[in-house]
Amino acid sequence: MAGVELHRLRKEFGAFVALEGLDLRVEEGEFVALLGPSGCGKTTTLRMLAGLEFPTAGEIRIGGRVVNDLPPARRDVAMVFQSYALYPHMTVAQNIAYPLKKRGVPRAERAAAVARVAELLQLTPLLDRRPRQLSGGQQQRVALGRALVRDPQVFLLDEPLSNLDAKLRAHMRAELIELHHRLGRTMIYVTHDQLEAMTMSDRIAVLSAGRLMQFDTPGAIYDRPANRFVAGFIGTPAMNLIEGRIAAGRFTGQGLDLPLAPGLPEGPAVLGVRPEHVTIGEGAQRGRVRVVEPTGHETIVIAELPGGALVTARAPARARPAIGEVLPLGLDPDGLHLFAADEEGARIDPAR
Ligand SMILES: Nc1ncnc2c1ncn2[C@@H]1O[C@H](COP(=O)(O)OP(=O)(O)OP(=O)(O)O)[C@@H](O)[C@H]1O
Ligand SMILES: [Mg+2]
Known part of the structure; x- marks a missing residue:
């Protein structure tokens, strides 16, 4: 061999x-x-x-x-x-x-x-x-x-x-x-x-x-x-990638405002979150429902953030939010990824 x-x-x-x-x-x-x-x-x-x-x-x-x-x-x-x-x-x-x-x-x-x-x-x-x-x-x-x-x-x-x-x-x-x-x-x-x-x-x-x-x-x-x-290429529906910045231990952008793990470098960044780590109907953020796609075993919901960016969420099959409805939206803190805002877009991990 x-x-x-x-x-x-x-x-x-x-x-x-x-x-x-x-x-x-x-x-x-x-x-x-x-x-x-x-x-x-x-x-x-x-x-x-x-x-x-x-x-x-x-x-x-x-x-x-x-x-x-x-x-x-x-x-x-x-x-x-x-x-x-x-x-x-x-x-x-x-x-x-x-x-x-x-x-x-x-x-x-x-x-x-x-x-x-x-x-x-x-x-x-x-x-x-x-x-x-x-x-x-x-x-x-x-x-x-x-x-x-x-x-x-x-x-x-x-x-x-x-x-x-x-x-x-x-x-x-x-x-x-x-x-x-x-x-x-x-x-x-x-x-x-x-x-x-x-x-x-x-x-x-x-x-x-x-x-x-x-x-x-x-x-x-x-x-x-x-x-x-890689973040955007692997996974269906694709990982949400949201532009913004890291400052004072938080990510802000597109109307999102989230606490982050300590030790991240400040400046422009892209936040990544997979659809399975987005919840619709509960959470500290808000989104307006744009698309609802029931697939049978789950419902894919696309919501618009206050800043205009779209976020895809995997919701349970029974979820049927109304189009146009503004709902709370949550991002699982354990499901967040951060990437550099430059062309390379390298993963950013907190300094240890
Ligand atoms: N003989 C050739 N002459 C000129 N360009 C070529 C030649 N063979 C491949 N290329 C170019 O090299 C690049 C890579 O081609 P390749 O066939 O390796 O792609 P691939 O990843 O296998 O794509 P696919 O998924 O479409 O099969 C392409 O841009 C292709 O146009
Ligand atoms: Mg080929």
Whole structure:
């Protein structure tokens, strides 16, 4: 087995910087998600790991060995692509067997490996079909099968579930988690779906515009986002971010006035609070109800603060405040986050 290390990995496409010096250390057997909005450099990173794209600068190590100059076949990684990239003229069995055939593995051995993988992915009844005779989910499983059959040191998965419907996606998510447990292999999983990243990963690397924003466990990323970008990107509905200032131990802005923990630096700041930490109908602040969205198991309420900013709250399912009504509004003191008001927006913690 092998861990993966990226050291100051940089990728330029002409004048465009797709990746700005990424440092990442993935432990052996770990499941790490690369998460970020479209265009942030996820696929580019994965393609460099696979050897399909060359870094402009920096180093890639797999199992401690620098692989920058190794061709894809000698890196012992298998990649599942965002598009499945199956061979249309080959059967499912031939598609899965292809990586083995390319390496000159004997026929009988190939057949045994294909049978094993097909069993694992419930593809046995489909082995004689061609890709166009399969559903999206089945094609996805074939693409996975083609990666699994080689039993590589590292799996690289690029949004493997993005073309599936919600139900099949949830099912495959569980299957992949199970597979990771069973195989214990290092997996690097690209997604822009935070639910996928949160539920599947040991750790998540959050990327934005070619830069690493945070690399930590799902819990830590949710509970202690390192900056405003991560705060706003992780969580649905999104964390409320309210501009104001810290002075004399209080946060004021948008009509809010809250006591804070001692030891925070004074000056402009952004207050973050997740919708589950906002209560409507009680509390020391006030808000005018603008939107009420019953989802069935809860009601999402959007209220306007006196300063004009909107705040989203998760309320119990039975809550039905009237639109336009001015209600008390509370922010849980244990659910407050503070960020710098500058572009970086780094998390501000009280001095100890
Ligand atoms: N071959 C290329 N030539 C020029 N620019 C490229 C090339 N490949 C990628 N890029 C640019 O690099 C940036 C990162 O692309 P990448 O495919 O890694 O994004 P991504 O995070 O995988 O996005 P998505 O979620 O949409 O798949 C994008 O702005 C993209 O346009
Ligand atoms: Mg991509």
